[in-house]
Amino acid sequence: MSSASSTASHFMPFAATKIAAGVDSLYYFLLVASFISCVLVIGGLIWFAVQYRRKYEGQKTAYISHNTALEFLWSFIPFVIFMVVFVWGWIVYYQLRSMPENGLEVAVTAQKWNWTFTYKNGRKSQGTLTVPIGQDVKLIMTSSDVLHSFYVPAFRNKQDVVPGRYTALWFRAEHEGSYNLFCAEYCGDQHSGMLGKVNVVSREKFDEYLGTEPYKGLTPVEIGQKVYGGACIACHGLTVNDVKPLKLGPTFYMLFGRKESLADGSTVDVDEDYLRESIVNPNAKVVKGYDAGVMPTYAGQLDEDEIMGLIEFIKTVK
Ligand code: HEC
Ligand SMILES: [Cu+2]
The missing domain is CATH 2.60.40.420 (Cupredoxins -  blue copper proteins)
Structure with missing residues (x-):
């Protein structure tokens, strides 16, 4: 193998x-x-x-106007090679694209x-x-x-x-x-x-x-961890140090249960509803200090058991 x-x-x-x-x-x-x-x-x-460097003062080189055979060869041989490369490349490309x-x-x-x-x-x-x-x-x-x-x-x-x-x-x-x-x-x-x-x-x-x-046989937390590792890890970290510019999004560390400050000046309790909304409609409530429109929406991308799993997983990040 x-x-x-x-x-x-x-x-x-x-x-x-x-x-x-x-x-x-x-x-x-x-x-x-x-x-x-x-x-x-x-x-x-x-x-x-x-070979043909000037070997003494006043040396004259032979005058050659052209050489038909040579000129033909140095044009024709490269032409043949180029045609081979063209046809060969075309065949490979055709296979790739059909x-x-x-x-x-x-x-x-x-x-x-x-x-x-x-x-x-x-x-x-x-x-x-x-x-x-x-x-x-x-x-x-x-x-x-x-x-x-x-x-x-x-x-x-x-x-x-x-x-x-x-x-x-x-x-x-x-x-x-x-x-x-x-x-x-x-x-x-x-x-x-x-x-x-x-x-x-x-x-x-x-x-x-x-x-x-x-996700056969996995608990919701394990499902969430799996989805996190594929879809969220690029932007969200799990430790207190995973902040901008290391990660584009807020850390999940101690997220659940706290009060989140939003860009519009209000605050919100981080509960299951807030987490769910943040995943399927990230622009509804934008976290203070972060940019709207950076996080893609996962509506239609993730199934219910995956969203539930993510929420359960985020709860465990302490
Ligand atoms: C392209 C980067 C990016 C990806 C990928 C991403 N997010 Fe986000 N996320 C952000 C940004 C930026 C914010 C803050 C702005 C906002 O609230 O929309 C955010 C905010 C959040 C919040 C609110 C956090 C808080 O502190 O209140 C949650 C929850 C969240 N994301 C969950 C997820 C989950 C779950 C995934 C994977 C399925 C994910 N995100 C994927 C960038 C991303
Ligand atoms: Cu890409």
């Missing part, structure tokens, strides 16, 4: 799809062709400079600074996409705020994720493992923290994964 830990390398990351291997071949061809051209051109330049007919479709929502994956049966996951090995997977992606970009280096595949429209990307993983998912479009100050995983598992494990409740 090839795992993400084995993807650490000084050169290309592990290739987990056939297309990734195809991209690499093209890349190596370009690298070698460029290297050979470089040696020929720079080497020739130096050799000519030395969507499979009967792929497993997963909806992807990007949101500052987290990924949400939703399967056809309603199963949702934050931050981790689990897929079966050897099957075409088609992602239908959109963003609920700004531009993001879905990028899995091991798949050599990247696609912008755009608010207000859908973009698609497909892959077929040939090796089990856990691969890094990055956001490749600068999307705000926690952009570099917008990390995820793509877990490629066996068919059986995948069926089992799809069939199970995501």
Whole structure:
């Protein structure tokens, strides 16, 4: 089994799809062709400079007007190489962009600074996409705020994720493992923290994964902790020191039960209702010293058991 830990390398990351291997071949061809051209051109330049330098006062060089054969060759050979690169690149790109007919479709929502994956049966996951090995997977992606970009280096595949429209990307993983998912479009100050995983598992494990409740056997606090780790951790800390500019939002430390000062000068008791409203409608009451509009709304993004779990989890942060 090839795992993400084995993807650490000084050169290309592990290739987990056939297309990734195809991209690499093209890349190596370009690298070698460029290297050979470089040696020929720079080497020739130096050799000519030395060989045909002026050796004595008044030396005249031979007058050569042209050489048809040479001129043809140094135009035609690069032309052939460029055409090879063009056609080869086009074929690889075409493979990357032609969507499979009967792929497993997963909806992807990007949101500052987290990924949400939703399967056809309603199963949702934050931050981790689990897929079966050897099957075409088609992602239908959109963003609920700004531009993001879905990028899995091991798949050599990247696609912008755009608010207000859908973009698609497909892959077929040939090796089990856990691969890094990055956001490749600068999307705000926690952009570099917008990390995820793509877990490629066996068919059986995948069926089992799809069939199970995501939070089976977990207590509400554990559910909340899980959701927090995926969706809120970028902006909210759990200690007294997790304040601006370290985190964009207020800390959850000792939050429940206290009186919160709001931007409009009023105060509010932090109870379950306030927490719930803060999650599904963050702009209704804006905390003093913080900016409205920074926290995305989670209405429709989180299920009731997740919101309840978050509230129970926040209560435990003391
Ligand atoms: C993009 C950054 C960001 C993310 C992600 C984010 N929040 Fe917030 N959150 C904020 C900011 C900024 C505020 C303060 C302004 C406001 O009240 O809307 C805030 C306020 C809150 C408050 C009120 C805190 C207080 O001190 O009264 C709660 C509760 C909260 N968020 C919960 C969550 C939960 C739960 C999640 C994850 C599901 C989350 N937030 C994700 C930025 C974020
Ligand atoms: Cu992003």
